[in-house]
Amino acid sequence: MRSLLAALAALVLPCVAVVPVHAQELAAGATVTVANMAFAPAKVRVGMGESVTWSFQDAVSHTATSDEGFFDTGAASGGASRSIRFASAGTFAYHCTFHSVMVGKVTVPMAATGSVKDGWKLRWLVGDNPKGRTYDVQQRRTGTKTWSLFRNRTTAGSGRFDPGSGSWQVRARTIKKERASGWSPTLNLS
Numbered sequence: 725m726r727s728l729l730a731a732l733a734a735l736v737l738p739c740v741a742v743v744p745v746h747a748q749e750l751a752a753g754a755t756v757t758v759a760n761m762a763f764a765p766a767k768v769r770v771g772m773g774e775s776v777t778w779s780f781q782d783a784v785s786h787t788a789t790s791d792e793g794f795f796d797t798g799a800a801s802g803g804a805s806r807s808i809r810f811a812s813a814g815t816f817a818y819h820c821t822f823h824s825v826m827v828g829k830v831t832v833p834m835a836a837t838g839s840v841k842d843g844w845k846l847r848w849l850v851g852d853n854p855k856g857r858t859y860d861v862q863q864r865r866t867g868t869k870t871w872s873l874f875r876n877r878t879t880a881g882s883g884r885f886d887p888g889s890g891s892w893q894v895r896a897r898t899i900k901k902e903r904a905s906g907w908s909p910t911l912n913l914s
């Protein structure tokens with residue numbers, strides 16, 4: 725019986741070791757198909773540090789070019805792929821430089837760990853800060869309309885938020901040479 729279990733374990737364990745890695749690869753990032761003069765899906769959401777891959781299927785060249793100068797895939801066609809990594813939170817609108825009707829968006833939410841009681845560690849950037857980039861972070865009590873400043877043009881990638889009580893919302897954006905991304909999706913802290 726014991727040897728049977730060992731044999732089964734030997735069979736099962738390699739699968740167990742492989743499956744999580746595979747699942748992680750599938751979960752991380754997003755793919756946008758560029759075909760028939762359109763980005764599909766036009767809006768994708770990735771976590772900080774994940775990549776978006778554009779697969780350029782048309783015979784004619786297209787680009788995925790950030791509206792605010794954050795990234796540019798350059799021209800590609802005929803099945804070529806280009807990947808861009810998104811290290812920080814925001815909403816990044818982009819277009820094709822050749823065809824102005826082709827537009828899309830990448831949304832990158834910020835992250836939080838902690839609790840109301842212990843306070844929150846907020847993160848809006850993973851890894852080192854790329855040169856020349858700063859971040860705005862805002863907070864508001866859930867149910868209120870007006871956002872308040874939490875960080876203004878900071879070069880830090882994270883910070884502590886200790887509201888003490890209540891339910892809060894936060895959001896962040898990335899700035900490069902005074903050109904700002906849109907705000908990240910609202911993150912609920914409760």
Ligand SMILES: [Cu+2]
Pocket residue numbers: 761785786787820821822823826
């Ligand atoms: Cu195009």
